[in-house]
Amino acid sequence: MTFEYANRVKKIPPYLFAEIEEKIRIRQAHGVDIIDFGIGDPDIPTPKLIVEEIAKQLRDPKNHNYPTSAGEPETRKAVADWYKRRFGVDVEPQGEVCILLGSKEGLANLARAFVNPGDKVLVPDPAYPVYAQGAAMLCDAVAVRVPLQPRRNFWFEDSPRELDPEAKMLYVNYPNNPTGAVATKDYLRGLYRWCVETHTIMAYDNAYSELTFDDYIAPSMLEIGKEGTIEFGSLSKTFNMTGYRLGYAVGDAELISGLKKVKAQVDSGAPKFIQKAAAMALEQYTGSEKPPMVKESIAIYEKRRNVLVAGLREMGFKVPMPKGTFYLWFPVEGSSLKFADKMLEHGVVVTPGVGFGPAGEGFVRMALTQPVERMEEALVRMKKAL
Ligand SMILES: Cc1ncc(COP(=O)(O)O)c(C=O)c1O
Numbered sequence: 001m002t003f004e005y006a007n008r009v010k011k012i013p014p015y016l017f018a019e020i021e022e023k024i025r026i027r028q029a030h031g032v033d034i035i036d037f038g039i040g041d042p043d044i045p046t047p048k049l050i051v052e053e054i055a056k057q058l059r060d061p062k063n064h065n066y067p068t069s070a071g072e073p074e075t076r077k078a079v080a081d082w083y084k085r086r087f088g089v090d091v092e093p094q095g096e097v098c099i100l101l102g103s104k105e106g107l108a109n110l111a112r113a114f115v116n117p118g119d120k121v122l123v124p125d126p127a128y129p130v131y132a133q134g135a136a137m138l139c140d141a142v143a144v145r146v147p148l149q150p151r152r153n154f155w156f157e158d159s160p161r162e163l164d165p166e167a168k169m170l171y172v173n174y175p176n177n178p179t180g181a182v183a184t185k186d187y188l189r190g191l192y193r194w195c196v197e198t199h200t201i202m203a204y205d206n207a208y209s210e211l212t213f214d215d216y217i218a219p220s221m222l223e224i225g226k227e228g229t230i231e232f233g234s235l236s237k238t239f240n241m242t243g244y245r246l247g248y249a250v251g252d253a254e255l256i257s258g259l260k261k262v263k264a265q266v267d268s269g270a271p272k273f274i275q276k277a278a279a280m281a282l283e284q285y286t287g288s289e290k291p292p293m294v295k296e297s298i299a300i301y302e303k304r305r306n307v308l309v310a311g312l313r314e315m316g317f318k319v320p321m322p323k324g325t326f327y328l329w330f331p332v333e334g335s336s337l338k339f340a341d342k343m344l345e346h347g348v349v350v351t352p353g354v355g356f357g358p359a360g361e362g363f364v365r366m367a368l369t370q371p372v373e374r375m376e377e378a379l380v381r382m383k384k385a386l
Contacts, residue, residue, distance in 0.1 A: 008137060008138055008139075008140050009138075011137055012133050012137055012138075013133075016352070016354070016355035017038070017039075017351070017355060020038060020340070020344075020349070020351070020352075023341075023344060024036065024038075024344070024349060027344065027347070032347050033347050034347050034348075034349060035347060035348050035349065035370055035374050035375075035377060035378040035381070036349040036369075036370070037348065037349055037350055037351075037365075037366035037367050037368075037369065037370060037378070038349040038350065038351050038367065039367060039369070040177065040237075040325075040326065040327065040367045040369070041242050041367075041369060042237065042240040042242060042297070042326075042369060043369045043370065043371070044240045044297050044300060045240060046239060046240050046241050046244075047239060047240070047281075047293040047296075049280075049284075049293065050239055050241070050277055050280070050281050050293075053276070053277040053280045053281075054244075054273055054274060054277040057272070057273035057274075057276045057277055058273040060273075062272075063271070063272035063273040063276065064272075065272075066268050066269070067268065067269035067270060067271065067272045067275060068269050069260070069263045069264050069267055069268055069269040070098050070099065070260045070263065070264075070269070071097065071098060071099025071248070071269065071270070071275065072099070072269075072272060072275045072276070072279075073093070073094075074275075074276065074279055075099050075275040075276065075278055075279045076093040076094070076097040076098075076099060077093040077279075078278070078279035078280075078282045078283060079091070079093070079097050079099070079233075079248045079250060079279075079282065080092065080093040080096070080097055080250075081282075081283075082282040082283075082285055083220065083222070083250060085285050085286070085287055085288060086220075086285055086288050087219065087220040087222065087223050087288075088223065088288070089220055089222045089223055089226075091222070091250055092253070095253040095256065095257070096226075096250060096251060096252075096253050096256055097248060097249070097250050097256065098248065098249045098250075098256050098259050098260050098263070099246070099247075099248055099269065099270055099275060099278075100232070100234075100246070100247035100248055100249055100263075100270070101245045101246070101247070101267060101269075101270050102234060102236060102242075102245040102246065102247045103205065103207050103232040103233060103234040103236070103247030103248070103249075104130055104134070104247075105245075105247070105267070106232050106247060106248075106249045106259060107128075107130050107131065107134065107135060107171070107203065107205060107232055108130055108134035108135045108138065109259055109262045109263060109266070110135065110169075110201075110203055110230060110249070110255070110258075110259050111134075111135035111136060111138070111139045111141065111169065112138075112139055112262045113255075113258035113259050113261060113262045114168065114169065114201060114255070114258055115135070115136065115139045115141045115168050115169060116139075116141070116168075117139065117140035117141065118140065118141065118142065119139075119141045119142070119167075119168040119169075120141065120142050120144050120164055120166055120167040120168060121135060121136040121139075121141050121142065121143055121144065121167060121168060121169045121170075121171070122144050122146055122163055122164065122167045122169065122170040122171065122200075123136065123143050123144070123145055123146070123171050123357075124145075124146055124147075124148050124156070124171065124172065124173065124176075124357075125145035125146060125147050125148065125356075125357035125358060125359040125360070126148065126178055126179065126353060126356030126357040126359050126360030126363075127145075127148075127171070127173065127177075127178075127356055127357055128173060128177050128178075128205065128356070129355070129356065129357075131143070131171040131173075131203075131205075132145065132357070135171070141168070144164055144167060145357055145358065145359070146162065146163060147359040148176070148179060148181070148359065150331075153181050153182075153183075154176055154179040154181035155181070155183065155187055156191075163194060163198075163200075165198040165200070167198075167200055168200065168201060169200060169201040169202075169203055170191070170195060170200050170201070170202055170203065171203045171205060172188075172191055172202065172203070172204050172205065172221070173204075173205035173206075173207075174188075174206075174208075174218065174324070175208040175209070175211065175212060175218055175322075175323070175324025175325045176208075176324070176325065177207075177208065177325055177327060178327055178329050178351070178353065178356045178360065178363075178365040179322075179327070179329045180320065180322025180323075180324060180325045180327045180328065180329050181322070181324075182212070182216055182218065182322075182323045182324040183219075185219050185223065185224065188219065188221055188224055189224050192221065192224045192225050192229065195228055195229070196225070196227055196228055199228070200228070201228055201229075201230070201255065202221065202228055202229040202230070203230055203232070204220075204221035204229060204230070204231040204232065205231075205232050206218065206220060206221070206231050206232060206233050207232060207233060207234040207236065207237060207247070208237055208324055208325045209233060209238075210237070210238040210290060210294055210298075211237050211238070211298065211301070211324060211325055211326060212298075212323060212324045213298065213301070213302050213305065213322070213323050213324065214323055216323040216324060217288075218324060221251075222250065222251060226251055226252055227252060228252055228255070229251045229252055229255075230249055230250070230251035230252060230255040230256065230259070231249065231250050231251050232247060232248070232249050233247060233248050233249075233250070234246070234247040234248075235247065235278050235281060235282075237326070238281075238294060239281050239293070239294070240297060241278075241281075244274050244278075245270060245274070246270050246274050246275065246278045301326050301368050303372060304326075304368040304370070304371075304372055304375060305321070305322065305326075305328070305368055306321075307372050307375050307376070308328060308366065308368065308375050308379075309321050309328060311375070311376070311379035312328070312330065312379070312382075315379075315382065315383060315386065317330050317331075317332070318330060318331060326367055326368040326369065327365050327366065327367055327368070328365065328366045328368070329353070329363055329364075329365050330363060330364065331362055331363050332362065332363065332364050334362075335352075335354075335361070336352035336353045336354050336360070336361055336362060336363060336364050337352045337354060339352065339364055340352040340364060342385050343381075343382060343385055345385065346381040346382065346384060346385040347381055348378045348381050348382055348385070350364045350365065350366050351364060351365040351366070351367075352364060353365060
């Protein structure tokens with residue numbers, strides 16, 4: 001039997017990363033050793049303290065039944081308290097926090113709550129594909145791609161005048177995937193003001209807020225204002241917990257309420273034992289500074305970043321040293337797909353920039369999710385490939 005996909009699903013472009021995964025699978029089946037810098041999934045294990053807390057909570061039968069889709073009260077309070085300690089922002093746990101099954105779900109479901117068919121949704125280009133596809137397209141809305149400018153730190157051009165004031169919503173993401181760019185508070189202030197003036201929902205993706213290097217500390221958009229703003233965060237990258245699916249949305253009570261309304265119809269919340277361990281993880285922050293368990297991962301990524309940037313620069317690539325995220329983003333000659341294919345022939349996986357939007361063409365992304373020894377081996381192979 002065959003069934004036709006819904007029109008909105010038909011519009012979704014083929015998933016480039018699935019094609020790459022298939023190519024990798026074929027090579028591996030032929031016995032090729034692959035060094036994968038493709039997926040932004042930490043190879044570092046979840047801190048032991050968190051794993052032990054999950055195991056403890058899992059053994060308690062109180063945590064075996066349905067959670068609430070908006071999040072357990074103690075987890076929402078832990079997120080609110082963390083916002084106060086980390087960003088100095090006052091958040092009301094009942095009305096201004098929603099726990100998510102990973103921030104991806106919230107980023108997509110927000111559109112279901114507020115975007116009508118035909119509405120315009122502004123998305124950065126390049127960007128995490130969920131904004132254009134999971135959010136805008138699956139709501140029959142129009143994703144309007146706004147290029148991030150390489151010569152402006154991957155910010156919008158002369159921000160924010162080029163943005164369409166008719167749009168319903170704007171997605172903004174710093175520290176940025178895929179470019180590794182970070183934002184200043186001044187830049188974010190301009191975007192916030194524009195959203196308030198034009199009555200546009202500001203959806204701020206702060207999934208990498210804790211994955212920062214050197215002296216850079218990522219701000220929260222809520223430090224600037226809460227009006228019309230919803231911010232998404234995640235335990236995925238902060239605590240190497242991508243597989244547990246735990247994120248949070250914080251902000252304007254009306255936006256949180258809309259998101260909760262959608263979620264109440266489509267999911268029943270994150271498992272209680274994960275939520276309780278997540279609360280404990282956030283409590284490791286006793287002030288604004290990162291706790292030792294987070295600092296330890298950052299130190300590992302930082303060392304890798306330095307090794308890979310130096311090696312690629314030696315080969316002649318113009319690679320910026322990112323202050324946030326675990327991605328390197330740099331220009332290559334010609335098509336990014338061809339470059340990625342050539343590297344794959346030598347057993348090295350890099351992600352073609354075009355997979356993140358048309359403005360990503362000419363760039364590739366490498367995730368710092370391989371140990372230094374493997375990076376060194378990959379650099380040798382890349383040199384050969386060139
Ligand atoms: C920019 C950005 N936002 C959000 C997410 C989603 O993370 P999660 O759903 O694991 O919280 C990712 C994942 O890679 C991402 O890169």
